[in-house]
Amino acid sequence: MDFIESFLDEFFNWVSSLTFGKIFRMYWFMFLFTIPRFYLLEWFVLIIRSTGNRKRKKREEEALKKLYLDFPFVSIIAPGKNEGDNIFKLATSLREQTYTNFELAIIDDGSDDNSYVICNNLLKHGYIDRFISLEFRGGKASAANAGLYNNKAKYVVHLDADSSLDRNAIEQILMPFYLSSDIKAVGGCVKVRNSKASLCASLQSMEYIQTVMMARTVNSYLGILRIISGAFGAFDMKILKGLGGWDIGPGLDGDITQKIRKMGWEIAFNHKSVCLTNAPEKFNVLFKQRLRWSKSLVRFRIRKHSDIFDFSSANFRLRNFIANLDNVVYNFGLDYVWMYYVIVVAVNNFNQIFMIIVLGLVVMTPFRLAGFMVCLLFSERTKSEAFLLRLVPIQYFYSGVFLRINRIIAGAMELFFFSSYKDPWNPEKSSFHARANKL
Amino acid sequence: MNKGLYIEENKNNQRILLIDDNFQMSENISITYDQFDGMMFLSENGDLVERQFLNLNPLTESISYLKPFFCNPKIADSFLLKYAADGQTTNIDDSIVITKIDDVKDRIKELNIEIKHDEEIKGEREILISIFRFFLSRGAIPDAVLQEGSILGYCVYIYEFCMRKNLFSLQTVLLIYREYFKNRYLQHTNIIDVTQYCKYCNHTHIIYTEICPKCGSCDIELNNMMHHYPCANISEETSYMVKGDLICPKCQKHLHHIGVDYDRPAGIYNCGNCNASFSRSDMRGTCVSCRKILSLEELRVYKIYALKFSALGKEKVARWKIYQSDEDISVSAGLLSINSFIQYLSNDIEIYNLSNTNKGLTTIRVQGVPTTIVRELSKFIFDNIANAHCTFKNNFIYILLSYTNEESINSYAKLLDEYVKAMDIEGYIGVDYSNYVTTITTDDYLKKIF
Incomplete structure (x- = not known):
């Protein structure tokens, strides 16, 4: 108790001695980059967006009517390896869908467990409609492309095999196609199913709500949405086939989105189309998953689609440029700036480092709290997600430190060592060619 | 002596009962077991010979029990009897007649095979054990041979003949085999084949058809898929074929080397009926005999073995009572x-x-x-x-x-x-x-x- 009292005395004395200029110099990163981009801009956009709520609701209702009048045939494809145990859950959730004109295609990417037996039984019992079993593992992209073979559907919904959907998810993910004929791909809102399984899963649940549901709604509104999640996304079949389907991953979802955008088509996001997926429950597993995701930023956005930044390119489009710039700056460049910032602050204020962290948390927590409450108000699961509010005070250590360090490491590994090509997530035979062909 | 039956002695002093077309089956047969050593069916009419054989059946009839019998090589429409016979000849001096008669006599004596010529053998089980004795007396084993029209696809000629004449059923054969294997009277030497048969009628004539696992339709088509590694394209093999070369339809690159540039990860079937796609079709069997449709799981497996009698089995068959206790x-x-x-x-x-x-x-x-x-x-x-x-x-x-x-x-x-x-x-x-x-x-x- 004495220690806390003495620390609080010392802390308040230190805070009272600070001037605004000093506070700005200490927290310039937060004031210049974090708060304006992730709070002020998003809130501003949401306010603007909400002014057109009534009009948008009417347009969405009309689009839904058009959807049911057209009643297009949809193919839901779920590629995966050793996912047999998850397929039944997925098929069951699909049987509950309000939209019914669809087929479920499972593509087994060279499984070595009992997936074949399970899926074949489900096929026999009518739970799935197409079951393609690839004898040799070719990677997620080739498995997904196999799902396009002989597929006569108008739209394709790509799902992760361990996902399950809200009852109206298919209807809602198809609806934006009828808002505008320029929309050729729609992202669904991926949320965490096992959000109460562990602290790690809860923090990811919170992160998904903020970065998928909220941030993508904002990006979609601004026309700079840059990714259709691989876990749940819908595509126009003609466009997808025209592009030759997916290219080798990891990060194939971001890649296909870039390709569609570069063709000049629009993409959209619908937060009402909810898909639940299981998140890693341990930090070490999560760290590996995020390394893979983060590497794809360098590989696809900086290397493969660098022409987006080329003003002289025929593919150049301002919104694509802004979307990618935002991504590259905030999820790559600024992470190194943050690292520099942390070192400078730590060196210059070594004796007060603990107090600097505490003050930073005190300043940021109201923003984070307000930000997350806005998300909850926006969510269709406000009550069930409200328990995540208690994690707001420690969220900084997750998204501000853990994920940032992860991105810094992943970025360096990919930039200097091309390590995504060695990732076992993709078979070596494919990665070898991907690197040779700069894919 | 009955009309159409007459006994002649061959050069080896063996008495052969000759049966010609004039033998009337309805008559009581006036000859006895000891009056002849072998039988010869002279008729070329298969149906007639079969009926004559049943009257003088060496498996069941006391007057001819286990006697060697010979058929006319020109006998028509009774291939089962022809092959089941001890020989195909109409010449009583033929060496096969001479040697076979001596051979059977010696073997009956050697193995001390009980000749039950004073009792009627009627039960299925008795007839079958009688057949075992028949084989033992010939130093043979019930060898299964591939035979068109046989219920199991394979047959032992004499079994098949008896089954077609309703002397016993396949079930009896299988039951007695099971009992004899259990008691180690019969032993397997090697497996000849494995057949699948209909669970309803025990017939092996099954038409196997590939079907859609979803709707069961046979309207399915197989396409081989090719996977081009660099661009992850998967499509059917024909889409890669351009003027004799393999060119990826997605990235237009040449495919040179399987395992390096591409592979064939699957064949994909498409169902013309329900539009399902799948990598492995199901198989169904249609029984030609009873016309029932069966899944492969419903078909029963029967292993055809080459058999031999154990020493114990020989003793059991030769000396023990045929009749049940x-x-x-x-x-x-x-x-x-x-x-x-x-x-x-x-x-x-x-x-x-x-x-x-x-x-x-x-x-x-x-x-x-x-x-x-x-x-x-x-x-x-x-x-x-x-x-x-x-x-x-x-x-x-x-x-x-x-x-x-x-x-x-x-x-x-x-x-x-x-x-x-x-x-x-x-x-x-x-x-x-x-x-x-x-x-x-x-x-x-x-x-x-x-």
């Missing part, structure tokens, strides 16, 4: 074995000696019951007499009745007598019952009834 008959008819019957009797007598009941125990005997009606009679007993314990011994059926009285016993005895008399069975003696007892020792009682 009373014990076997009792058990197969659902009756008690004699030991179990005595056990029940002892227990009941003990209970009566200890109790003060005014009801007693007795044993009804149905005398002169042939083995062939034991099963039918036991069914009648169980249907009409409650709590009866029965056994079969020396053509008597014993029915133990406990907690009974004289009035009931009389009525049961009358009922049984009327039932058996109505069957008009040769050798039937009648129904009696032992003294109605309440106090007696087991030994005394057993002496009375057996």
Whole structure:
């Protein structure tokens, strides 16, 4: 108790001695980059967006009517390896869908467990409609492309095999196609199913709500949405086939989105189309998953689609440029700036480092709290997600430190060592060619 | 001598019974077992020979039991008999006739094969054991050969012939094989083939069809898929074919080397009926005989083995009684074995000696019951007499009745007598019952009834 009292005395004395200029110099990163981009801009956009709520609701209702009048045939494809145990859950959730004109295609990417037996039984019992079993593992992209073979559907919904959907998810993910004929791909809102399984899963649940549901709604509104999640996304079949389907991953979802955008088509996001997926429950597993995701930023956005930044390119489009710039700056460049910032602050204020962290948390927590409450108000699961509010005070250590360090490491590994090509997530035979062909 | 039957001696002094077209099957045959050494069917008419053979069947008929028989090589429409015969010739001096007759005689003597020429062999089981003896006397084994029209696809000619003449069923063959394998009388030498047969009619003539696992339609088409590694394109092989080269339809690159540039990860079937896609089709079987459609799981597997008799098996087949023991008959008819019957009797007598009941125990005997009606009679007993314990011994059926009285016993005895008399069975003696007892020792009682 004495220690806390003495620390609080010392802390308040230190805070009272600070001037605004000093506070700005200490927290310039937060004031210049974090708060304006992730709070002020998003809130501003949401306010603007909400002014057109009534009009948008009417347009969405009309689009839904058009959807049911057209009643297009949809193919839901779920590629995966050793996912047999998850397929039944997925098929069951699909049987509950309000939209019914669809087929479920499972593509087994060279499984070595009992997936074949399970899926074949489900096929026999009518739970799935197409079951393609690839004898040799070719990677997620080739498995997904196999799902396009002989597929006569108008739209394709790509799902992760361990996902399950809200009852109206298919209807809602198809609806934006009828808002505008320029929309050729729609992202669904991926949320965490096992959000109460562990602290790690809860923090990811919170992160998904903020970065998928909220941030993508904002990006979609601004026309700079840059990714259709691989876990749940819908595509126009003609466009997808025209592009030759997916290219080798990891990060194939971001890649296909870039390709569609570069063709000049629009993409959209619908937060009402909810898909639940299981998140890693341990930090070490999560760290590996995020390394893979983060590497794809360098590989696809900086290397493969660098022409987006080329003003002289025929593919150049301002919104694509802004979307990618935002991504590259905030999820790559600024992470190194943050690292520099942390070192400078730590060196210059070594004796007060603990107090600097505490003050930073005190300043940021109201923003984070307000930000997350806005998300909850926006969510269709406000009550069930409200328990995540208690994690707001420690969220900084997750998204501000853990994920940032992860991105810094992943970025360096990919930039200097091309390590995504060695990732076992993709078979070596494919990665070898991907690197040779700069894919 | 019957018309169409005549005996001739060959150069080796063997007496051959010659049977020609004039032999009338309806007549009683006047020759005896000892009057000839072998038989020769001279007719070329297959149907006629088959009927003649059944009258002089060396498997069942006492006058010709295990005698070697020969058929006309020109015999038509009876290939089974032709191949089952000991030889195909019409010349009594043919070396095959001479050697076969001597060979069979020697072997019967050597193995001390029991020649039951004074009893009729009628039961399926007896005929089959008789066939075993037939093989033993020829130094042969029941070899299965691939045969069109045979139920199992493979057949032993003599079995097939007998089955087609309804002398026994395939079930009997399988049951006896099982019993003989269990007792190690028969042994496998090597497996010849594995066949699948219809569970409804035991027929192996099955048409196998690839079908859609979803809707069961046979309207399916297989396309081989190719995977181009660099661009992850997967599409059917024909989409890569350009003027003899393999070119990826997605990235237009040449494919040079399988395993390096591309592979063939799957064949994909498309169903023309329900539009399902799948990598492995299901298979169904359609039985040509009963026309039932079966899944592969419903088909039964039968392994065709090459067989041999063990030393024990040879002894069993050659010397032991062909007929079932009373014990076997009792058990197969659902009756008690004699030991179990005595056990029940002892227990009941003990209970009566200890109790003060005014009801007693007795044993009804149905005398002169042939083995062939034991099963039918036991069914009648169980249907009409409650709590009866029965056994079969020396053509008597014993029915133990406990907690009974004289009035009931009389009525049961009358009922049984009327039932058996109505069957008009040769050798039937009648129904009696032992003294109605309440106090007696087991030994005394057993002496009375057996």
